Amino acid sequence: MIKFEHVSKVYTDGFKAVDSVSFEVPEGEFLVLIGPSGSGKSTTMKMINRMIPHTNGTISIDGKDITKLNPSELRRNIGYVIQQIGLFPHYTIEKNIAIVPELKGWDKEKIKDRVKELLIMVDLDPEVYGSRYPKELSGGQQQRVGVARALASDPRVLLMDEPFGALDPITRDQLQDQLITLQRKLKKTIVFVTHDMDEALKLGDRIAIMKDGNLLQIDTPEKILQEPASNFVEEFIGKDRIIQNPELMPVVSVMTTRVVTSLLNLSPEKALLMMRQQKITSLIIENDLDDSFIGLISAYELIKKMNSIQSIEEILIVPEHTLTITATAKDAIMMMPSVKYGVIPVLNEAKKVVGIVTRGTLLTALSSQWTELEGINE
Structure with missing residues (x-):
């Protein structure tokens, strides 16, 4: 001590x-x-x-x-x-x-x-x-x-x-x-x-x-x-950042709308260059037909496997969890422990990404109930 x-x-x-x-x-x-x-x-x-x-x-x-x-x-x-x-x-x-x-x-x-x-x-x-x-x-x-x-x-x-x-x-x-x-x-x-x-x-x-x-x-x-x-x-x-009650906070209040998107035909080198230029750690991948959400690319995985992959599709992550724009901050808090790389896409009715929730954006949604939400930091 x-x-x-x-x-x-x-x-x-x-x-x-x-x-x-x-x-x-x-x-x-x-x-x-x-x-x-x-x-x-x-x-x-x-x-x-x-x-x-x-x-x-x-x-x-x-x-x-x-x-x-x-x-x-x-x-x-x-x-x-x-x-x-x-x-x-x-x-x-x-x-x-x-x-x-x-x-x-x-x-x-x-x-x-x-x-x-x-x-x-x-x-x-x-x-x-x-x-x-x-x-x-x-x-x-x-x-x-x-x-x-x-x-x-x-x-x-x-x-x-x-x-x-x-x-x-x-x-x-x-x-x-x-x-x-x-x-x-x-x-x-x-x-x-x-x-x-x-x-x-x-x-x-x-x-x-x-x-x-x-x-x-x-x-x-x-x-x-x-x-x-x-x-x-x-x-x-x-x-x-001052806390409100997350049960009453719409997810749109804890997400960032600064979402950088791309198609799967982007080369690994160009993808990494784009992420560095835009200062992001996750790149959202969209369908080239209707702009609907396909998955995401992690900068960590891209850097780690840059020399062993030919296409970003090889490291595409298809999240099991997404949120709709009607969700609340508490929904995001409950979901975050099981989300790989700490990024939750927020989708509209057309399955297009309107924002993302990360551990950082959730900091303002923390409340006195934090300790009751088991494993949020695990």
């Missing part, structure tokens, strides 16, 4: 970056720190591993005051992922991941097994990527390596400072989903800094909203959406 007790950071010129902040992060929780520039969110996170020393108050991990611990040893037991990734360019991917275990004195065979395990965990083939150098990887692949390196010594605490902020929307969405999957499996204590409210709502078990060095509200996404603590919080999260 991480505990802040009246923690402040005051610089020599008198500027107070963090002002008497107190909160706890229970073991296994994913806490997101968010706020405008200069709010103190990154400073707060960096004080946990003493990258920035705090001025007043106490920060403890598992009951131990971090100022009583050796800084180097403290950092070796805390995973750290940053936006710039920070991979060593002259080291192979295997060597980059192995750095902390080597510093901790692990034997070579154990390190080798751990590196292989982690590369598989972040969906990178060890045989293909292990011997490569960072410059030979895409930005998204490098960020996966950064996550793997942070997990290398199996730390209980993971700090992530806007790790996906520099990535394109498709890659960012993929890595967010992968991080959610990893967290369900590993149950690390994660403190994650972002400036993106959609990212915070998607990832966090709880969200801490900061402004001018003060902690304004720390609550679950549902609680923050339902009961923002101040006018600033309400404005910051966006009034359009």
Whole structure:
């Protein structure tokens, strides 16, 4: 458990970056720190591993005051992922991941097994990527390596400072989903800094909203959406996100009408180019005769199988579940757990797509009944 007790950071010129902040992060929780520039969110996170020393108050991990611990040893037991990734360019991917275990004195065979395990965990083939150098990887692949390196010594605490902020929307969405999957499996204590409210709502078990060095509200996404603590919080999260009763909300209020469509004759290369240009993760496929819905293409599957398919029809997904325009937000909430890739097409009477519902668009439909809807996040 991480505990802040009246923690402040005051610089020599008198500027107070963090002002008497107190909160706890229970073991296994994913806490997101968010706020405008200069709010103190990154400073707060960096004080946990003493990258920035705090001025007043106490920060403890598992009951131990971090100022009583050796800084180097403290950092070796805390995973750290940053936006710039920070991979060593002259080291192979295997060597980059192995750095902390080597510093901790692990034997070579154990390190080798751990590196292989982690590369598989972040969906990178060890045989293909292990011997490569960072410059030979895409930005998204490098960020996966950064996550793997942070997990290398199996730390209980993971700090992530806007790790996906520099990535394109498709890659960012993929890595967010992968991080959610990893967290369900590993149950690390994660403190994650972002400036993106959609990212915070998607990832966090709880969200801490900061402004001018003060902690304004720390609550679950549902609680923050339902009961923002101040006018600033309400404005910051966006009034359009404030929760209503999902049973009374028409599905059209939680779907996006920004739907990009194509026919099946589009080549895989052109499909991927279109998705990147339009910044989407799902491409809707229509019948060339009447524009009715046929299925969808996932950017994740397309990227994964780009070199092994001749036609996008080979990865066409025909959803078992769709919604009509008369459905409600609650219908979408109940359906979402069984929907592959988290996309529900909304069809009109002519079976044409008028919008799509995603996990992101559903955030505004969450209510106090959330916990009664079993498995929504599974």
